[in-house]
Amino acid sequence: MQTAQKTIRRQKLRWRIRTKISGTAQKPRMSVFRSNKDIYVQIIDDATGTTLAAASSRQQGVTSNKTDRAMEVGREIARKAKELGIETCVFDRGGYLYHGRVKAVAEGAREGGIKL
Numbered sequence: 001m002q003t004a005q006k007t008i009r010r011q012k013l014r015w016r017i018r019t020k021i022s023g024t025a026q027k028p029r030m031s032v033f034r035s036n037k038d039i040y041v042q043i044i045d046d047a048t049g050t051t052l053a054a055a056s057s058r059q060q061g062v063t064s065n066k067t068d069r070a071m072e073v074g075r076e077i078a079r080k081a082k083e084l085g086i087e088t089c090v091f092d093r094g095g096y097l098y099h100g101r102v103k104a105v106a107e108g109a110r111e112g113g114i115k116l
Contacts, residue, residue: 010094010095010096011095012095013095014094014095017092017093017094017095018092021090021092022046022047022090023043023044023045023046023047023089023090024045024046024047025045025047025048026088027088027089027090028043028044028045028046028052028086028089028090029043029044029045029046029089029090029092030042030043030044030077030089030090030091030092030109030114030116031043031044031092031094032091032092032093032094032096032102032105033094034094034096034101034102037057037066038056038057038058038069039056039057039066039069039070039073039101039102039105040054040055040056040057040073041054041055041056041073041074041077041105041109042054043077043080043081043084043086043089052081052084052086053077053080053081053084053086054077054080055073055076055077055080056073057069057070057072057073059076066101067100067101067104068104070101070102070104070105070108071104071105071107071108071111072108073105073108074104074105074106074107074108074109074110074111074112075108075109075111075112076108076112077105077108077109077112077114078108078109078110078111078112078113078114079112081109081112081114082112082113082114086114087113087114087115088114088115088116089109089114089115089116090116091106091116
């Protein structure tokens with residue numbers, strides 16, 4: 001029962017965040033999803049509803065702790081965004097608190113040269 005309440009709470013937070021932010025072709029949205037094992041990041045153009053780039057910790061060959069893998073995912077998504085000519089993004093934390101792995105993704109993307 002507790003898990004369902006946590007999921008519903010996060011979903012409400014996510015909806016509240018999504019009413020305030022959206023991505024365009026010039027400044028797309030960087031969306032983060034965090035599971036217990038992995039972390040997934042997408043760069044989305046909300047005007048057309050398309051995913052421009054994606055990266056996850058499942059693709060990485062790093063076998064360190066989850067925070068380091070999240071940092072690598074942030075660098076990888078920044079590299080893919082640079083290839084597409086994207087310089088800035090709107091960061092969508094997806095209802096998660098901005099610390100730990102979510103913060104590591106943002107810091108990795110900043111290290112890769114993306115302005116959030």
